[in-house]
Amino acid sequence: MKKLENKCMLITYSDSMGSNLKDLNNVLDKHFKDAIGGVHILPFFPSSGDRGFAPMDYHKVDSAFGDWTDIEKLADKYYLMFDYMINHISAHSEYYKDFLEKKDKSQYADLFIRYKDFWENGEPTPEQVDAIYKRKPRAPYVDAHFADGTTEKVWCTFDEEQIDINCKSDTAKAFIKDNLTTLCGHGAAMIRLDAFAYATKKAGTSCFFIEPDVWEFLNECEEIVKPYGVTLLPEIHEHYTMQERIAEKDYYVYDFALPMLLINALYYGQTQYLKNWLNICPRKQFTTLDTHDGIGVVDVKDLLPDEEIDRTKEDIFKFGANVKKIYNTAAYNNLDIYQVNCSYYSALGDDDASYLLARAVQFFAPGIPQVYYVGLLAGRNDLKLLEETKVGRNINRHYYSIEEIDNEVERPVVKSLLALMKFRNEHPAFDGGFELLDCADDKLVILRKNGDEWAKLNADFAKKTFEVIYSENGGEKILNY
Numbered sequence: 001m002k003k004l005e006n007k008c009m010l011i012t013y014s015d016s017m018g019s020n021l022k023d024l025n026n027v028l029d030k031h032f033k034d035a036i037g038g039v040h041i042l043p044f045f046p047s048s049g050d051r052g053f054a055p056m057d058y059h060k061v062d063s064a065f066g067d068w069t070d071i072e073k074l075a076d077k078y079y080l081m082f083d084y085m086i087n088h089i090s091a092h093s094e095y096y097k098d099f100l101e102k103k104d105k106s107q108y109a110d111l112f113i114r115y116k117d118f119w120e121n122g123e124p125t126p127e128q129v130d131a132i133y134k135r136k137p138r139a140p141y142v143d144a145h146f147a148d149g150t151t152e153k154v155w156c157t158f159d160e161e162q163i164d165i166n167c168k169s170d171t172a173k174a175f176i177k178d179n180l181t182t183l184c185g186h187g188a189a190m191i192r193l194d195a196f197a198y199a200t201k202k203a204g205t206s207c208f209f210i211e212p213d214v215w216e217f218l219n220e221c222e223e224i225v226k227p228y229g230v231t232l233l234p235e236i237h238e239h240y241t242m243q244e245r246i247a248e249k250d251y252y253v254y255d256f257a258l259p260m261l262l263i264n265a266l267y268y269g270q271t272q273y274l275k276n277w278l279n280i281c282p283r284k285q286f287t288t289l290d291t292h293d294g295i296g297v298v299d300v301k302d303l304l305p306d307e308e309i310d311r312t313k314e315d316i317f318k319f320g321a322n323v324k325k326i327y328n329t330a331a332y333n334n335l336d337i338y339q340v341n342c343s344y345y346s347a348l349g350d351d352d353a354s355y356l357l358a359r360a361v362q363f364f365a366p367g368i369p370q371v372y373y374v375g376l377l378a379g380r381n382d383l384k385l386l387e388e389t390k391v392g393r394n395i396n397r398h399y400y401s402i403e404e405i406d407n408e409v410e411r412p413v414v415k416s417l418l419a420l421m422k423f424r425n426e427h428p429a430f431d432g433g434f435e436l437l438d439c440a441d442d443k444l445v446i447l448r449k450n451g452d453e454w455a456k457l458n459a460d461f462a463k464k465t466f467e468v469i470y471s472e473n474g475g476e477k478i479l480n481y
Contacts, residue, residue, distance in 0.1 A: 001072070001187045002079040004231050007037025007425040008363070009081065011291060012373035013051065014044045014065035018402050021061075021070035027402065028078070031409050032376070035421035039074060040081035040192065040370065042292055048092040049161035051292070051397070053083070053194065056090040058179040068186050075187025081233070082188045084180060086221075087195040088162040091142075095175075096163050103146045110169040113155035115141060119203055123153075133198075133208035140164075157198050167199045167217060177224050184228035190252075191225060193218075196234040197242070209242055215249065233286065237293075237338065239301055240281075247282035255287045255367055256299035262289065262358045263347055264304060264312045267319055269442045269462040273304050278365060278436055278446075285367035289358060290375040294328070294339025294393060295347060313340060321346040322381045327392045334392030341392040343374050346381040352413040353464040356481070359417055360466050363424040364446040364457045366434045371421070374398055377408040378417065419481040420468075427470055429455040 043052030099106045116122045129139045142156040155164040197209040243253040265274045323342040348354040382398040432450025439445045442462040455470040468479035
């Protein structure tokens with residue numbers, strides 16, 4: 001099984017590049033084996049909602065996708081990242097169903113957060129509700145209807161299919177250990193702790209990223225996976241200083257700020273905000289431009305001035321291709337004001353030059369690049385899937401057939417992208433240092449250096465052009481992409 005490498009990581013669903021994991025394996029072998037070194041396979045467990053993020057059982061692979069053998073075959077070729085939804089489990093899981101059936105006599109009675117036990121008087125005060133960092137316009141709960149006819153409130157941060165776990169209970173600690181060791185035993189090089197910051201809850205607080213609880217909890221998870229040589233990646237969408245605090249503890253973090261900073265730089269031909277972030281961002285990180293969610297806005301708070309954030313967000317609807325404000329509203333089952341639903345290629349107006357420039361910067365930035373499968377194929381907004389499902393985020397969740405992929409890889413923009421990814425994976429300069437060189441406000445010059453090996457990116461954000469110059473056998477070459 002492959003361990004973590006400093007090579008581009010693909011993010012994909014099990015059924016988005018072909019119909020299942022076998023198709024995915026074949027597609028990667030056929031077209032992408034030089035471009036990617038790792039794969040983040042989005043949740044592949046049996047699930048009752050949210051495209052896999054309402055998991056029912058971590059011991060199984062959804063039979064529609066394949067089985068553990070298919071996962072392990074991929075793990076022999078690529079370093080793999082699995083999701084662990086540490087904050088919640090499916091309302092249709094055997095654990096929650098057992099709780100509803102047996103109530104206090106269930107072995108899982110304290111696996112869930114029962115309002116009657118959590119709050120001093122069984123209910124939060126209005127002030128306590130206001131303090132919670134929540135995804136709903138009210139206290140975060142769902143009514144649990146027990147077999148004996150009684151009802152009580154249990155904590156539910158997200159969708160009603162996703163019931164929060166009482167992570168401090170002994171039952172939860174055993175539950176988490178069992179699940180994490182199961183994932184470690186099936187080829188994970190990394191485990192992403194999804195919705196991690198929501199898992200620490202304390203009455204009277206925001207119940208989000210509560211210190212020092214968050215560090216104690218992260219350390220407990222680390223102790224579970226350490227014997228397997230598995231790396232953790234806590235997933236948090238919030239102010240960049242949270243990522244900095246995690247990085248200070250020597251954990252990997254996500255760079256969720258880069259997508260909006262690059263859009264801002266490309267729209268307006270200005271690089272001052274982007275340069276500032278590249279200078280201060282954590283070095284031990286995974287960079288993203290696109291994911292299965294929308295383009296993050298909250299992540300650039302205080303990295304872009306408020307007026308620049310507003311201008312950039314508004315102009316995505318003007319400069320982007322086939323993206324409308326209504327796709328980010330309740331009409332399309334989307335209430336997350338912190339994200340814009342759009343493929344990254346379409347956010348840049350389906351413009352090849354802008355898109356390749358953005359990817360070149362990502363690949364030269366500090367950290368390991370992640371490329372979402374739609375982005376790998378320079379995918380446009382999928383309005384058909386969006387309208388069929390009325391789910392805003394589905395605009396960037398296209399299902400590619402094998403034949404479609406065979407055609408898409410022939411597009412010049414995709415060929416150029418794959419050449420850039422191959423270069424990023426193979427040149428030794430990227431295992432060394434990062435340096436921003438002085439240049440004009442509409443330019444960006446990055447030098448990556450490792451001993452005598454180096455690679456340099458010269459980017460022009462006004463003209464949407466760039467070149468890559470690099471060392472080879474003691475000489476200097478220009479990359480053809």
